Amino acid sequence: MGLEDLQHNFLTGSLEDLVKWARRNSVWPATFGLACCALEMMATGAAHYDLSRFGMEIFRASPRQADLMIVAGRVSQKMAPVLRQVYDQMVEPKWVISMGVCASSGGMFNNYAIVQGVDQIVPVDVYSPGCPPGPETLMHSILTLHEMIRTGEITRRRADSGGGAGVHLDHPGPKVAVATPR
Amino acid sequence: MSDTDVPAGEVAVEEPALIHGFPSSLSHGQLVVHVDAGHYLELVTALRDDGYAFCADLTVVDYLLAIDRPMPTGVTPERFEVVVNLLSMDEGTRVRVRAQVPESDPTVPTLFGLYPGTEAMEREAYDMFGVVFEGHPDLTRILMPDDWEGHPLRKDYAVGRIPVQFKDAPGPR
Amino acid sequence: MDLTAETDEHSQELKRRSETSPAEGAIERGAVLRGVATSDDVDVEITDDETMIINMGPQHPSTHGVLRLMLELDGETVLRCKPIIGYLHTGMEKTGEDLTYLQGPTNVTRMDYASPLNNELVFALAVEKLLELELPARAQWIRMLMAELNRISSHLLFLATNGMDLGAISMMIYGFRDRESVLAFFEKTTGLRMNHNYIRPGGVAADLPDGWRDDVLRICDDLPVHLDEYDQLLTGQPIWRERTQGIGVITQEQAIAVSATGPILRSTGLPWDLRRTIPYLFYDQLEFDVVVGTYGDTFDRYAIRLNEVRESIKLVRQILDRMPAGDYRAQDKKVTPPPRARIDESMEALIHHFKIFTEGYKVPEGEVYVAIESPRGELGCYIVSDGSARPYRLHIRAPSFVNLQVLPHLLRGGLVADAVAVISSVDPIMGEVDR
Numbered sequence: 138m139g140l141e142d143l144q145h146n147f148l149t150g151s152l153e154d155l156v157k158w159a160r161r162n163s164v165w166p167a168t169f170g171l172a173c174c175a176l177e178m179m180a181t182g183a184a185h186y187d188l189s190r191f192g193m194e195i196f197r198a199s200p201r202q203a204d205l206m207i208v209a210g211r212v213s214q215k216m217a218p219v220l221r222q223v224y225d226q227m228v229e230p231k232w233v234i235s236m237g238v239c240a241s242s243g244g245m246f247n248n249y250a251i252v253q254g255v256d257q258i259v260p261v262d263v264y265s266p267g268c269p270p271g272p273e274t275l276m277h278s279i280l281t282l283h284e285m286i287r288t289g290e291i292t293r294r295r296a297d298s299g300g301g302a303g304v305h306l307d308h309p310g311p312k313v314a315v316a317t318p319r
Numbered sequence: 320m321s322d323t324d325v326p327a328g329e330v331a332v333e334e335p336a337l338i339h340g341f342p343s344s345l346s347h348g349q350l351v352v353h354v355d356a357g358h359y360l361e362l363v364t365a366l367r368d369d370g371y372a373f374c375a376d377l378t379v380v381d382y383l384l385a386i387d388r389p390m391p392t393g394v395t396p397e398r399f400e401v402v403v404n405l406l407s408m409d410e411g412t413r414v415r416v417r418a419q420v421p422e423s424d425p426t427v428p429t430l431f432g433l434y435p436g437t438e439a440m441e442r443e444a445y446d447m448f449g450v451v452f453e454g455h456p457d458l459t460r461i462l463m464p465d466d467w468e469g470h471p472l473r474k475d476y477a478v479g480r481i482p483v484q485f486k487d488a489p490g491p492r
Numbered sequence: 493m494d495l496t497a498e499t500d501e502h503s504q505e506l507k508r509r510s511e512t513s514p515a516e517g518a519i520e521r522g523a524v525l526r527g528v529a530t531s532d533d534v535d536v537e538i539t540d541d542e543t544m545i546i547n548m549g550p551q552h553p554s555t556h557g558v559l560r561l562m563l564e565l566d567g568e569t570v571l572r573c574k575p576i577i578g579y580l581h582t583g584m585e586k587t588g589e590d591l592t593y594l595q596g597p598t599n600v601t602r603m604d605y606a607s608p609l610n611n612e613l614v615f616a617l618a619v620e621k622l623l624e625l626e627l628p629a630r631a632q633w634i635r636m637l638m639a640e641l642n643r644i645s646s647h648l649l650f651l652a653t654n655g656m657d658l659g660a661i662s663m664m665i666y667g668f669r670d671r672e673s674v675l676a677f678f679e680k681t682t683g684l685r686m687n688h689n690y691i692r693p694g695g696v697a698a699d700l701p702d703g704w705r706d707d708v709l710r711i712c713d714d715l716p717v718h719l720d721e722y723d724q725l726l727t728g729q730p731i732w733r734e735r736t737q738g739i740g741v742i743t744q745e746q747a748i749a750v751s752a753t754g755p756i757l758r759s760t761g762l763p764w765d766l767r768r769t770i771p772y773l774f775y776d777q778l779e780f781d782v783v784v785g786t787y788g789d790t791f792d793r794y795a796i797r798l799n800e801v802r803e804s805i806k807l808v809r810q811i812l813d814r815m816p817a818g819d820y821r822a823q824d825k826k827v828t829p830p831p832r833a834r835i836d837e838s839m840e841a842l843i844h845h846f847k848i849f850t851e852g853y854k855v856p857e858g859e860v861y862v863a864i865e866s867p868r869g870e871l872g873c874y875i876v877s878d879g880s881a882r883p884y885r886l887h888i889r890a891p892s893f894v895n896l897q898v899l900p901h902l903l904r905g906g907l908v909a910d911a912v913a914v915i916s917s918v919d920p921i922m923g924e925v926d927r
Binding site for chain 3: 404436443447456459460463466471479
């Protein structure tokens, strides 16, 4: 039973908040480090930048146990069906952060070998720019995702448009995380 | 030790010196031997017996757009060139073999029997250029998906850019 | 939608023994390196339906990136192994033909993304050889400093991931902690933590910042203490030894036959290190030891990399003391862009800047192969130039691509858990494997 099935009224309000709080404070990422961005993702999980304070330090190898897929790196033609397969194996509610410019748009590799943007394959919730995005940018995109979960924007969007992947959105699109200058 | 095979002070000669009967040249201090596809295996075997027991690299160059490149006398330039870099660990010297492979019959014998390390290198050369290595145990694509059509690094294969929405900006080429 | 069919790689996969040719089967069993004839050493007593063919990867926590291994297992024992690569193929060699020589380092730096400065270095050395360009001493020494620091950060990454793969999960945290101090110095000097585009043909992009001596000295002072801690944590520990000693053994002849270089070759006892045997930059003026192993097993490769960090620290200290003053890049106006301030003053400087950044500088016709010792082995760059501003052919000889060929031999007869240890000790970086 997901939040989408609830009749929204004042009684279920605090229940919704509780569920959203639980969801955003223990998002478990799936290991999907492909290239250079994977090293920055690992650095974000390590002690200096520490994803553990957000409840995200365990990267689940099995997509069945994961909530979030951080596509970290360039997606080649051979890898695209694998990416889709892993995404489909994840259980709802699931989110995707496209980390780095290669995952977001093909990056500097505008050629035959790289899929020009992972949103051609899976629906992306947050795009994270950078080559590679530093740990601070990645954390900002994760916190943006948490904010989207907190305001329920994601579940409302999915409920309205039918949920699942491969759907085009008319609503204001996903947010772009921008690293704040020091 | 340096990676040149020629003692310092020796002037490059007009006629290329013959290594095992094949013309050679110096490219920025590096010894290069030119051969045709027919005698390629014979030359590499001879070099291996000379002490070049390590095959550092095997690759192919597609000279479609530069077919009339400067070559030593006696060497007919072809479209494809198989380039093999060999290394002698005892001497610390390198030698490069450039074999001319025609487009009409892009086949050369495999070096797998001499250097097992060329297995992956030859598969990559086949995948990227379509040069067939006769006798290779498993000549299938290695980098592209198995059902990919075309050989990407050939000069007549487009880069595959998609148009990007920058106003009036020309691409790199 | 039949997902299995979509992810099938057909002829690139490991097939049942009945469907595999004898020659291919010999490679998958690692028989070629053992010098065994194709028909010997096949597990005839085990039939096709008693074994499992399973897939490890490409999405897997322990395969170090997108490496796909197909294994034929008898229970937990590996009989045959076939690595399938190409899941990170980026067409970098094709892209390299479209980029000018000034833009080249941005492309090659992303191949071996654990030691990006080494990729840039080999590319820059190859281009400079074609240009026959002389570099000022300071530029070369700065390059050596950055290359050695990059070796340290790459080996720390190895220690972190190797430890985690074998169960010492705290090693992951420690390794990344030390990496952070090196990456912070890189960020201060080059502007980026990774993929720096700092070492360019003609020199380096910018001079070392003020106070670099203190930063580097701090790294050199703090790191050996931590390394001793890791030594204590891992080297003598019985579980670590059980899991690494005698696992994944390779002999010197096998390593040379399969063209393996780097710690894999050195673990067999051969002191082959290009910094010593075919020196480049000013390595022949520096004192350091080439670390070799004895048994060619996983433990040796771990110990070699740990001690290579110590040797690199030794080198960095020497470079610290001997860093000369001078230019950080060649003063050839056609190759290196003028300083930004001069653009306001001189028309000629403006024109040079414009031409170098838009058209690029032309490199004379020719071809050259240059190799350096990257943390993974012999990293080579073969460039063919047709006289224009872009390479006609750019080929990078990636050490991990060649080193991966040892896997069928090393995995044979071991358990699946040993497979994880062995892959980790080979330390492949898939970016340079697939390019």
